[in-house]
Amino acid sequence: MATSERLIETTQELLWERGYVGTSPKAIQQRSGVGQGSMYHHFSGKSDLAAAALGRSAEQLRALAEEQFSGPGTAYERIEAYLLRDREVLRGCRIGRMAQDPDVIAEPQLRRPVGETFDWLRGRLADLVAEGQAAGEFATGPDPAEVAAAIAAVVQGGYVLARAADSPEPFLRAVRGALALLRAH
């Protein structure tokens, strides 16, 4: 595998595990087996490498979610498939995790993929909610953009509750609760 590829993948892993502040160039070099000089040859520094890694993770997250969104079934069934999809709950969200990091939020290059990913996610969910309303699956009262934001938030917040409890259980409860509320319409 190409050196820069190994650097990007290792950085994706470390950002996921330890966040931006908690990830050092040295740790990236050691885990990837790439030397210091080599790393600085391919990337100008930590934030450059992190930007590449975050862009990659954002792409992957969208592709994964889109599998469920454009799959078979009614709007409700596709939202359910998304929420109940197999997840490594205790590892949390590779992208959502970054939103907590002040250095990521402060650097536009790093915040952009994070912001864009959630804009996209809320937009796709809002499409599905609107589609479900048009099909008579959901009540037409609630604003699709608001329901979509609530669904996206349940996932991100579910990760937080699960990690706090050191158990996937609260995540599962949260998504089941959201689906129960959604279904009743």
Add this chain to the structure above:
Amino acid sequence: MATSERLIETTQELLWERGYVGTSPKAIQQRSGVGQGSMYHHFSGKSDLAAAALGRSAEQLRALAEEQFSGPGTAYERIEAYLLRDREVLRGCRIGRMAQDPDVIAEPQLRRPVGETFDWLRGRLADLVAEGQAAGEFATGPDPAEVAAAIAAVVQGGYVLARAADSPEPFLRAVRGALALLRAH
């Protein structure tokens, strides 16, 4: 103010802003105006001080939430008051933020206040949901514990979406969406 008090309050602030990994003893000393020797006289080290700060923040969070939970009104109205309460949305949750930090999750002394706070929060919300079901405000189908987890997750996830967007708007949408779904029952 007592020295140890100033240390705890400063640590609460820094943990909120920068997380555990991102907060150094040196930064605590500088912001609090307390010297090195003095800090290590009152606390055995960074994690000891963080444990005291997290315990304090957890207490405060519970007291604040309980104001809404035990206030006037129907169960729905009290949940609404909690969700729409004035919040510094872009600062996020002092406790929820810690759940992302691997060093906090790894150290039982630090994870305990985080885990207990959310256990308590989900429990109180479940009480309210059950109360609302008994009063005929909500449909009796959904499991109160699941709905409660969803509500708590919407708040935590709302913070994530807001910080990702660098705007409080997604938080507001998420809680309004949750209330709309809740109301329809």
Add this chain to the structure above:
DNA sequence: GTCTATACACTGATAGAC
């Protein structure tokens, strides 16, 4: 209780040889 001195590893690079 508070201060200064000291320690040693790690952070995030840059420089120049190969």
Add this chain to the structure above:
DNA sequence: GTCTATCAGTGTATAGAC
């Protein structure tokens, strides 16, 4: 492209004087 050397600053303390 990769390697080793070097560097000023930080992280997280401990020791001992006052």
